[in-house]
Amino acid sequence: MSEHDPSQLGAYVLGALEPDEVREVDEHLAGCAECRTELVELEEMKEFLGEVPPEAFLDGPPTDGDLLLQRTLREVRAASAPQEAPVVAAAAAPKKRTRWLAVAAAVVVLAGAVGGGVLIGRQTTDNAPVATETVPAGSKQVMVSDAGTGTTMAATVEPRAGWSWVTVTIAGLKAGAECQMFVTDKTGKTYVAGSWVVSPKAAQEGSRFGGGVLVPTDQVRSVEIKTVQGKHVVTAAV
Amino acid sequence: MGDVDRRPESAEALVRSLYAEHGRSLLAYATRLTGDRAAAEDVVQETLVRAWKHADDLTSGKGSVRGWLLTVARNIVTDRARARAVRPAEVAEIADRPPVEGDHSEAVVNSMVVLDALDQVSPEHREVLVELYYRGRSVTEAAKELGVPPGTVKSRSYYALRALRTVMGPGAEVAR
Ligand SMILES: [Zn+2]
Numbered sequence: 001m002s003e004h005d006p007s008q009l010g011a012y013v014l015g016a017l018e019p020d021e022v023r024e025v026d027e028h029l030a031g032c033a034e035c036r037t038e039l040v041e042l043e044e045m046k047e048f049l050g051e052v053p054p055e056a057f058l059d060g061p062p063t064d065g066d067l068l069l070q071r072t073l074r075e076v077r078a079a080s081a082p083q084e085a086p087v088v089a090a091a092a093a094p095k096k097r098t099r100w101l102a103v104a105a106a107v108v109v110l111a112g113a114v115g116g117g118v119l120i121g122r123q124t125t126d127n128a129p130v131a132t133e134t135v136p137a138g139s140k141q142v143m144v145s146d147a148g149t150g151t152t153m154a155a156t157v158e159p160r161a162g163w164s165w166v167t168v169t170i171a172g173l174k175a176g177a178e179c180q181m182f183v184t185d186k187t188g189k190t191y192v193a194g195s196w197v198v199s200p201k202a203a204q205e206g207s208r209f210g211g212g213v214l215v216p217t218d219q220v221r222s223v224e225i226k227t228v229q230g231k232h233v234v235t236a237a238v
Numbered sequence: 239m240g241d242v243d244r245r246p247e248s249a250e251a252l253v254r255s256l257y258a259e260h261g262r263s264l265l266a267y268a269t270r271l272t273g274d275r276a277a278a279e280d281v282v283q284e285t286l287v288r289a290w291k292h293a294d295d296l297t298s299g300k301g302s303v304r305g306w307l308l309t310v311a312r313n314i315v316t317d318r319a320r321a322r323a324v325r326p327a328e329v330a331e332i333a334d335r336p337p338v339e340g341d342h343s344e345a346v347v348n349s350m351v352v353l354d355a356l357d358q359v360s361p362e363h364r365e366v367l368v369e370l371y372y373r374g375r376s377v378t379e380a381a382k383e384l385g386v387p388p389g390t391v392k393s394r395s396y397y398a399l400r401a402l403r404t405v406m407g408p409g410a411e412v413a414r
Contacts, residue, residue: 010396016370016377017392045399046371048406051349052356054372055267056308061258062265065279069257072283073250076290080249160301162292163309163350210406212351214309216295 004028006038013042138217146234153225155236159217166193166223167210170234175203178228183213186221195228252293253286260307267308271315281318285311302357305350355405363398370395 005028011017012025029035062068138159145152151172158165166183173179180195193211202208213220225233264285268278288310289296296303356364369380370391377395381388 007393007396010394010399011370011377011392013399014367014370014395016375016380016395018376018378041403042396042399045402045406048352048355048402049367049371052305052352052372053267053270053308053349055263055270056304056349056353057368057372058263058266059259061261062282063262065257065261065265068265068279068282069254069261071279072253072257072286075283075287076249076253079287160350160354161297161303162295162306163301165301165351165354210351212354214306214313214350 004032004035006035009035009039009042013039013046140217140220140238142223142236142238144234144236149233151225151234153223153234153236155223155238157217157220157223157238160212162216163212163214164217164220165210165212166220167208168223168225168236169206169208170225171206173198173203173207173233175200177203179207179209179233180226180228181209181211182224182226183211183215183220184222184224185215185219187219188221191215249290249293253290256286256289256303256307260304263304264307264311268311268315271312277318281311281314284314302350302353305353308353309350351406355402358405359398359401362394363401366391366394367398367402 008017008021008025012022017025029039136158140157141155143152143154149172151170153168153170155166155168158167164183166181168181170179175198177198178195179198181193182190183193184190191213193213194209196207196209198207220238222235222237224235227233261282264282265278268281268285269275272278272281285307289307296306356367365384366380369375369383370377375383377388377391381391384391386394
């Protein structure tokens with residue numbers, strides 16, 4: 001294809017085209033800036049796919065694993081026999097919730113220092129007032145400002161199956177800054193939830209980033225942003 | 239999903255259903271990481287027991303249960319390798335096992351995020367990505383497998399990657 005057809009690029013990035021098709025796409029890419037830009041984004045998605053092991057797409061029980069199942073059931077029975085089964089709590093019914101930023105705009109009061117920053121507002125989604133967008137029930141949202149580094153961060157912690165998806169929007173970062181997100185749980189253990197580079201656009205409009213941690217949402221204590229060089233940027237106590 | 243039933247029968251039912259749905263995936267993954275079927279079975283057993291202990295987290299939130307299980311399995315393998323590594327005599331043995339070297343917590347967490355995202359795109363999009371990327375099939379092979387023309391496989395894989403990008407977070411910067 002010498003003609004412009006971005007829909008070829010998916011199979012191209014995934015390495016699924018025949019050699020002569022690859023050559024044609026290569027030729028087109030050499031002369032098409034639009035496709036080259038698109039290619040960069042598709043390659044990012046391919047990198048994401050690479051985080052998942054291929055075994056994740058096998059289904060069903062193991063072949064000849066019945067002994068393993070029996071052993072596991074024995075352990076579970078033994079552990080549950082005399083006492084109660086593990087800690088369980090009722091899950092909150094899903095309700096319509098607000099997206100933080102809409103609420104943040106309405107919060108004017110500075111409510112005291114938290115984790116080296118000024119807490120601008122905080123909410124859990126169980127008593128959210130105005131609703132514009134929906135965030136999952138059980139989400140926590142907090143907004144802080146750090147006078148020392150001149151940054152303001154809105155952080156949202158959303159519950160997933162036994163883990164949390166944390167998104168932040170940060171104003172006041174410089175373009176090119178390399179940032180890391182750390183999440184600390186209530187036992188004081190800290191997890192890295194990913195790292196990113198601030199684009200020039202994000203430096204102006206606010207840098208958005210999301211990452212996951214293997215910590216249930218009700219166990220998340222704080223979200224901290226540092227530079228990859230280890231310099232503190234801003235911390236939100238959740 | 240509401241209250242988790244506490245009766246022993248339901249504990250057993252939970253373990254049975256997790257095993258029936260995810261057992262093969264878990265055992266294959268643990269076998270690759272440990273290089274040893276017996277060790278892998280121990281890892282799967284411990285993973286399922288932990289799943290039962292965290293049944294509430296696992297069933298009340300939305301998100302990929304399989305991602306949770308694979309992540310826990312990986313953590314168990316890593317923790318065991320570390321525990322052995324503190325005994326100097328066995329260090330040489332550990333060095334032979336690249337899959338559990340170093341700290342993979344970040345990559346592991348991203349695998350949950352990606353599986354979660356793959357659960358949210360359409361089945362057609364998910365299936366074409368699985369064929370082309372995870373099973374390493376060519377467009378021609380995937381077309382035969384899925385029973386659609388090669389041109390459809392191509393355009394679907396393109397729109398699948400775009401859909402994934404949308405689900406991963408509109409405007410969010412991508413983790414490195
Ligand atoms: Zn083009």
